[in-house]
Amino acid sequence: MTTAKPAAGAEELREAAPAEVPLHMRRVAFDPAPELSAVRDDEGVREVVTTFGTPAWLVTRHADVKEVLGDASRFSVAGPRPLDEAVLGRLELSAEERVQMRAGNLLGFDPPEHTRLRRMLTPEFTVRRMRRIEPRIIEIVDDHLDAMEQAGPPADLVAGFALPVPSLVICELLGVPYADRAEFQERTARQLDLSVPIPERLELGRQSRAYMAALVARAQVAPGDDLIGMLVRDHGGELGTDELVGIAGLLLVAGHETTSNMLGLGTLALLRHPDQLALVRDEPERVPPALEELLRWLGIVHSGMPRVTTVDVELGGRAIPAGSMLVLALAAANRDPSVVPAPDRLDVTRDAGGHLAFGHGVHHCLGAPLARMEMRIALPALLRRFPDLALAVPFDEVGFRAFHFVYGLHSLPVTW
């Protein structure tokens, strides 16, 4: 038994909440910061020190990032990561809580444990399944556009459209009461905010698990026809309660923090490129390729999970020993000239197919078909409803979420 006060570790970590955005997350408006792009154009793989003082290797080129993501046996997400020990070790979490924090989090398991969990969810996110919910997504989008139109300009596009549309969709899909949104919308955002001190983020995690545990307990008594109900009904025997809570919590966060940021940031990107906005608005067949280009160009998920090498590897010409932590710069990789010519230019008319915005390999985004469908419906519907949509503030007053694990906007004031 330890007698040390947990507060001491917490105090150190409060100080450790970074004052500076880590290199792999650094941006200038839509673009990877010049010093991040320089790593890709220079040596490609660079030794860095993480915010918490542990060593890591920053991987920036498309081919190298894709190789890491594509090989779960040499590049593990399950750790043990030096970073986890440096951070969690100081918080003196109980073994039980560590297990709970990890349970059901697909992002933190390698095959075969990952495969077991993923296979339970795969049928829920097929392309055909998404097409079945398309009419409901259209209805949700139209309802929110109606509300914006009735309230009149100006409006915050994030609060009025980009966040609530995917939020309502994921709530209905999972079986989370949308009426509780005031509780979880802010929490999901703060849990992924690097500027929120780790002890506070841990506490938010505890609150999330407690909230989700109550929903799971209800579903275990009377499973609904939603995703949580399906997991209880079809897999309740093989999934522990902690796993059910973890899976549902992960999907709730993922459903909130991805499409919403793509809608906000994507709209802003098009407002800054009016000719391309007009193409997306007026020519429906342009929408799917335009979305792929926006996904590539914006690369809103900076990095995904860090990987740990399970064996000595060579990557980008560097010899990296087993047990090293790798940080993957997805946004820099998506702007690699090997992906498209003139990669820093937004061009919605091109084929941006090879981007890594949804990752690659066995952890490729489970919700990608849902995200694509939401964006394909929501973005053109917004632009058609308000053909004169415009920024309501100067561009340099728009607040980008610099410290957030998923890039996006705090708010987007628009008028029409």
Added chain:
Amino acid sequence: MSGLANEPFDTAAARGPDRAPPGSAVSAVRVRADRDVCIGAGVCVMTAEEVFDQDDAEGLVVVLGAAAVSEGSIAPSLTAEVAPEHAAAAARAVAACPSGALRLVDG
């Protein structure tokens, strides 16, 4: 709760791609899918919906036109010929597959 996830399962899709005529001069493109490797990301269906589908029960890849179902379950490895007009899309899907479950194989 409106229940977005409550739709009944379909049976696996039965439609197949248009076949190239037997003995055609162009060497046929065949595609193989390994369902044990597949993670059901659906990239192939979005890239080449004339060639690939996902079954409703497991959400894993199905190659349209492949002899797939035996005794109610789908074989782990599926192979089918791809119509020439869909060959380019099939090749893009093979390249884009995140799990490496797809291969182009000799006719």
